[in-house]
Amino acid sequence: MIEARNVSRRYGDTLVVDDVSLRIPERGVTSIIGPNGAGKSTLLSMISRLLPLSSGVVLVDDLDVTKTPGDALARRLAILRQDNHLTARLTVRDLVTFGRYPHSRGRPTVEDRAFVEGAIHHLGLEPIAHRFLDELSGGQRQRAFVAMVLCQDTHYVLLDEPLNSLDMKHAVSMMQELRRAADALGKSVILVLHDLNFASCYSDHIIAMREGKVAFQGNAEELMRTEVLRGIYDLDIAIHQLDGRWIAVHYR
Known part of the structure; x- marks a missing residue:
């Protein structure tokens, strides 16, 4: 389980994440939502130790992320940031292989290569696995980076805006x-x-943030109510149920 206790992050006088305490379930999909500037990406970056905490503590399976050796943390937790820029010219397969580094130390085994090919297959990247990243569309590159993170084979997978640059399909x-x-x-x-x-x-x-604080935690049925969403987004949002799923279909 991932637990944040009284976590805050300041940039000068600006408090971006404000005394957040939460627990993320050990299994399943957890989404962090909220308006722009709510502190979502900052919180995710602190959980993964990409950003230092101004105060508080983050525990991953009871390990303090600020004190745990990097190689030990990398075998439990993988993170994909929004801004993924590489100066080296790599193929898709080269990039995905980097996901095995915490296990292979740069010397991939047969088992490591099986993980690489599995991640490439699951993200539908076989036709472009030999191509260089700078030859791809933004959506193709995004899928390659997600394959790299999944290839790391950690229990916790953290993804910051993984749908960026992807079309609906x-x-x-x-x-x-x-x-x-x-x-x-x-x-x-x-x-x-x-x-x-x-x-x-x-x-x-689902965790909803607003102005650096947690405004809501719960499941989709609890979230998808006009009064709850109004408190998060300052909008009246019409909600409908379609095939057992709750859908926001109109903003007014």
Whole structure:
């Protein structure tokens, strides 16, 4: 389980994450939603130790992320940031292979290569596995980076806006694959999402942030109510149920 206790992050006089305490379930899909500037990505970056905490503590399976050796943390938790820039010219297969580094130390075994090919297959990247990243569309590169993170084979998978640059077809495919990773492989997948409907349709647990604080925690049925969403987004949102899923279909 991932637990944040009284976590805050300041940039000068600006408090971006304000005394947040929460627990993320050990299994399933958890989505972090909220308006722009709510502190979603900052919170995810502190959980993964990409950003230092101004105060508080984050525990991953009772291990303090600020004190745990990097190689030990990398075998439990994988993170994909929004801004993924590489200076080296790599193929898709090269990039995905990097996901095995915490296990292989740069010397991939037969088992490591099986993980690489499996991740490439699950993200539908076989036709472009030999191509260089700078030859790909933004959506193709995004899928390659997600394959790299899944290839790391950690229990906790943290993804910051994984649907960026993806069209509707590939966004749905991505969410289905992440849902499968949670269900079939027993992983805990934690996402920062802007799309309310993707969060409601694919998540077991949803955390909504507003102005650096947690405004809501619960499941989709509890979230998808006009009065709850108004308190998060300052909008009246019409909610409908479609095939057992709650959908926001109109903003007024």
